[in-house]
Each structure stands twice: as structure tokens, then as C-alpha cells.
Amino acid sequence: MRKLWLIFAQTVTISLAALFVVQLFYPQILPRADKAAAIKEAPVNTEASAQIGSYRVAAKTAMPSVVNIFTSKKAAQSSENPFMDDPLFRHFFGEQQEDQQSQRENSLGSGVIVNSQGLILTNHHVIEAADEIEVALPDGRTFPARVVGTDPETDLAVLKVNVRNLPAITFAHQENLSVGDVVLAIGNPFGVGQTVTQGIISALGRNHLGINTFENFIQTDAPINPGNSGGALIDSEGNLVGINSAIYSRSGGSMGIGFAIPVSLVKQVMEQIIRQGSVIRGWIGIEAQDITPELAESFRLKQVRGSLIAGVVRGGPADKAGLRPGDILLEIDGREVVDSSTMLNVISGLKPEKKVIVKLSRNQAELNIAIMIGKRPKPQLARNDE
Numbered sequence: 001m002r003k004l005w006l007i008f009a010q011t012v013t014i015s016l017a018a019l020f021v022v023q024l025f026y027p028q029i030l031p032r033a034d035k036a037a038a039i040k041e042a043p044v045n046t047e048a049s050a051q052i053g054s055y056r057v058a059a060k061t062a063m064p065s066v067v068n069i070f071t072s073k074k075a076a077q078s079s080e081n082p083f084m085d086d087p088l089f090r091h092f093f094g095e096q097q098e099d100q101q102s103q104r105e106n107s108l109g110s111g112v113i114v115n116s117q118g119l120i121l122t123n124h125h126v127i128e129a130a131d132e133i134e135v136a137l138p139d140g141r142t143f144p145a146r147v148v149g150t151d152p153e154t155d156l157a158v159l160k161v162n163v164r165n166l167p168a169i170t171f172a173h174q175e176n177l178s179v180g181d182v183v184l185a186i187g188n189p190f191g192v193g194q195t196v197t198q199g200i201i202s203a204l205g206r207n208h209l210g211i212n213t214f215e216n217f218i219q220t221d222a223p224i225n226p227g228n229s230g231g232a233l234i235d236s237e238g239n240l241v242g243i244n245s246a247i248y249s250r251s252g253g254s255m256g257i258g259f260a261i262p263v264s265l266v267k268q269v270m271e272q273i274i275r276q277g278s279v280i281r282g283w284i285g286i287e288a289q290d291i292t293p294e295l296a297e298s299f300r301l302k303q304v305r306g307s308l309i310a311g312v313v314r315g316g317p318a319d320k321a322g323l324r325p326g327d328i329l330l331e332i333d334g335r336e337v338v339d340s341s342t343m344l345n346v347i348s349g350l351k352p353e354k355k356v357i358v359k360l361s362r363n364q365a366e367l368n369i370a371i372m373i374g375k376r377p378k379p380q381l382a383r384n385d386e
Contacts, residue, residue, distance in 0.1 A: 055184055059196050061238030064138050065113045065169035066186045066194065066231055069122055069145075069159075071130035072106045110187035110231030111135065111159065112240065114270065115168045120159040121270055122230030123245055124150045127157055135161050138194060149273035153213035154265060155245055158273045169232060172239035174264035177218070179203060185222040185244055185258070187231025197223040199256075201241075206259060207341040211246050214345060217259040218242045224258035233260040242266070282350035283376035285316020286323065288340045299328060300364055306330045307343040309360075321371035323360070330366070331359035348376060 109126030113119070120135060127133055133145040143161040150157040181201045189195050199222030207215040220233065224244050233242040242260030272279045288307040296304045306328045312319045329337045333356040337343045350356060352375040357368050 055182070055196075055198065055236055058184060058234060058236050058238040059186070062169055062184070062186060062232055062234045062240070063194060063196070064167040067111045067113060067120060067138070068136040068188045068194070069109045069111045069120075069126055069230060070106065070134045070136065071108070071127055071132065073129055073131045108188060108191050108227050109229045110227065110244070112230070112232045112243065113166045113168050114158075116164065116166050118161040118163045118166060119148070119274065120145065120161065121243060121266065122157050122159060123243065124152050124155045124157045126230045127159070128152075133159065135159065137166075149277040149279075151269050151273060151279045153279075154261060154269050155212050156243065156261065156266065156269045156273075158270060169234075169240045170238070171263050171267065172235050172237075172241045174241075174262055177201060177204065177235075177241055177262075182236045183218075183220055183222055183241060184234050184236075185220070185224050185228060185231065185260075186234065187224070187228030187244060189223075189225035189227045191227055199223070202257075204262075209246075209259070211259065214265070214348065215341065216262055216265055216345070217245070218262050220258050220260060221256040222258060223256075224260075240266075280352065281348035281376040282352055282354070282373040283316075284318040284321075284323075284347055284371060284373065285313030286318045287311035287313075288329070288343060290339045291328065299361070301328070301361065305336070305338055306361065307337050307340045317372055317374040321358075321369055323358075323369065323371070324362070326362070328361040329358060330361055332356060333358075347373070 107126075107130075109122060111120040111122035111126075114121050127147060127150070133147070134142055135145045136142045141163075143163055145159040145161045148158040148160050179201050183199060183201055185197045185199070187195065199220050201218055202221050203219040206217040206219050209215055209217065211217075218233065218241065222233065224247050228244045229246075231244045232240055233244055235241050240263055242262050243266055244258065244260050246259045248255060248257035248259075269279055287310045289310050291299075291301065291304055291306050291308055293304050295301075295308060299308075309318075309323060309325055309327045309329065311325055312323055329343055331337060332343065332346045333350060335346050337346065350373045352373055354373045355370055356373060358371055359366060359368050361367075
């Protein structure tokens with residue numbers, strides 16, 4: 001028995017020694033395990049299991065609702081040649097003259113489908129003075145569009161295409177927006193095609209920029225470039241938070257400071273345009289300016305607030321009510337006037353033919369005066385005229 005055990009032990013020892021030698025000097029002889037089979041691969045991402053930090057769901061949700069807008073208008077021409085009435089002149093030069101007159105200027109922008117029946121929201125400046133407007137859907141179809149109405153003072157316009165069952169975007173709630181929220185800008189920058197860029201909300205309530213009469217901009221660092229105008233600014237869930245409108249730039253391209261018209265103002269203007277073709281605003285006929293610390297000290301005001309009446313339109317509601325240059329508006333219809341911008345927004349939101357009480361400071365005394373709100377004229381007045 002002991003002899004057999006020795007034979008077995010020697011056999012095992014010799015085998016292990018042989019295996020060691022083969023593995024050391026001839027490793028290719030031995031079978032190798034497939035290491036690739038042990039590697040764990042991530043599952044193919046679905047919409048329900050998108051990667052953390054990815055905004056693919058938001059982009060996929062909103063992109064079908066963002067369209068490209070192409071406009072054209074006749075190029076500016078010098079006055080018609082007086083010799084065009086001469087048959088001989090027309091024989092030699094008429095065709096060239098007609099070719100020049102047929103030249104057109106083309107431009108592009110973006111828009112957002114706001115309902116399935118073909119209503120599209122864009123910027124006023126995108127379609128301003130256009131003779132022809134064409135809308136290109138993300139699926140490649142193109143349709144002529146007509147203007148339902150525009151509002152130059154907020155730079156918004158509503159278009160209509162004769163198509164049904166379009167993918168309308170979902171509107172976000174303005175009160176849910178905060179500085180630091182992630183946003184995506186969707187549009188057609190420089191005509192390269194539909195593009196998505198990402199950033200955050202840098203600030204809310206930007207005004208005094210001199211871009212529009214009524215300003216309450218969302219500021220974002222999401223890159224916005226020429227061609228993005230009228231496109232969508234969406235949140236991380238694909239809901240519309242604003243309409244891209246303007247950028248601050250020294251080069252013509254994005255510098256990280258872009259401005260979008262907030263969804264609250266968009267809805268207010270859009271609904272009026274759809275309902276009545278234009279926006280009707282309140283007006284009292286004054287020219288106003290902000291109260292500075294120097295003015296507050298000059299008028300002996302306790303706080304730097306209110307709006308100084310610098311001029312009154314003769315025959316306007318303010319003139320009829322007895323308001324004078326030098327008066328300082330403190331409240332309108334129970335709402336505090338912080339500066340000229342808030343004053344403008346408060347008055348414009350009032351219905352014409354409504355009588356309201358304004359509180360003002362005159363000669364260091366506070367007065368309450370009743371005033372009948374008028375209808376704001378077409379935008380031919382200065383930006384700070386209210």
C-alpha cells in the first residue's frame with residue numbers, strides 16, 4: 001500500500017512539474033479562457049432608462065414641435081428707370097431690368113408648434129416685412145404660412161399652416177423656473193439644420209435692455225445663434241419655458257448671453273393674437289423715467305422707488321385726470337410701482353375703459369387720483385412712453 005502511495009505521489013509531482021514547465025515556456029499549448037465573455041456590458045439604453053446627465057428624452061419630446069421658417073421679400077430697388085417707357089430702351093435693357101426686380105432677399109429663423117391645428121409661434125422680427133413665409137417641419141415637409149397676428153412690442157408673432165395633427169409642444173409653468181435650472185435651446189442656427197444646445201437659466205426678469213418695449217427676459221448661457229430666433233427654450237423634461245429672441249454679441253455669434261421671452265408672457269400675447277388678431281393694452285399717456293438715488297434725494301423721498309412722470313400726452317387719460325410732469329407714480333390699481341418697467345407692465349395689463357386709482361407723490365404729499373384707462377396706440381411712440 002505504501003509503495004502504491006509513493007508511486008501516486010511521484011506521478012502527481014512529475015505532472016505538476018511538467019505543467020509548470022509547459023505554462024512557463026509553451027503557454028500557447030494550453031487552452032485559454034475567453035476573457036471577453038467575463039466583461040459586463042451596459043444594457044442598451046431605452047427612453048425609460050436614459051443615462052444620468054442625458055437630455056435625450058427632453059430633446060426627443062420637443063424637437064418634433066420646432067420648425068424652420070424661411071421668409072423672402074423683394075430686394076430694395078432704386079426707382080424705376082424713366083426710360084423704361086421707351087420701347088427701344090426696353091428692347092435692349094428691359095429683360096435685365098426685370099431680372100433685377102425679380103431678385104429677392106431670403107432669411108431664416110425658427111418657430112414652435114403650439115397646437116395640433118397648425119398654429120406656430122415665432123418672433124415678430126423673423127417674419128417682419130416678409131412677402132412669402134414657408135415653414136419646414138422636422139420630417140422634411142414644407143408648407144406656406146400666413147400671419148395670424150403680430151406684436152412688435154414683445155417681438156412675438158403667430159403663424160398658421162393648413163396642416164392637421166401636428167405635434168404641439170407642452171408649456172411649462174413659469175412659477176417652476178429658477179436660476180440654475182438646465183435648459184435646452186432648439187432651432188436652426190446659421191441654417192445648418194435643427195440643433196440642440198444646452199445651458200442653464202442665468203437670470204430671470206431681465207429688463208431695461210432696450211430690445212423690446214415690454215421686457216421680462218429669461219437670460220441663458222445655452223448657445224443661441226442667428227437662425228435660432230423664434231425657436232424653443234425647453235426645460236429638462238421637454239416643456240417650453242421661453243421663445244429664443246436675442247443675444248448679446250460683439251461678433252454675431254453666441255457669447256453665452258442669450259435672452260428668451262418667458263412662457264407666461266408668451267401665453268398672454270399668443271392667446272390675444274389668436275382670439276382677436278392683435279394685443280390690446282392699457283395706456284394712460286405719460287412719458288416716465290426711473291427714480292434714481294439723486295432724484296429721490298431731490299424730491300425728498302423716503303425710498304428709491306416709483307416712476308417719475310417726465311411728460312404727459314395732451315388729451316390723453318393722464319392729462320384728463322390731472323396728472324402733471326414731476327408727479328411720481330407710487331401705486332396703480334393697488335399694485336406698487338417699483339420702476340418704469342413695472343409701471344409699464346401694470347398699466348398695459350389693465351383693460352381699456354376701466355377706472356382705477358393711482359397713488360402719486362406731488363410736492364412731498366401723497367394723492368389718490370381716479371383715471372380712466374385708455375387703449376394703447378399702435379407702437380409708434382418711444383419705448384419708454386406709456
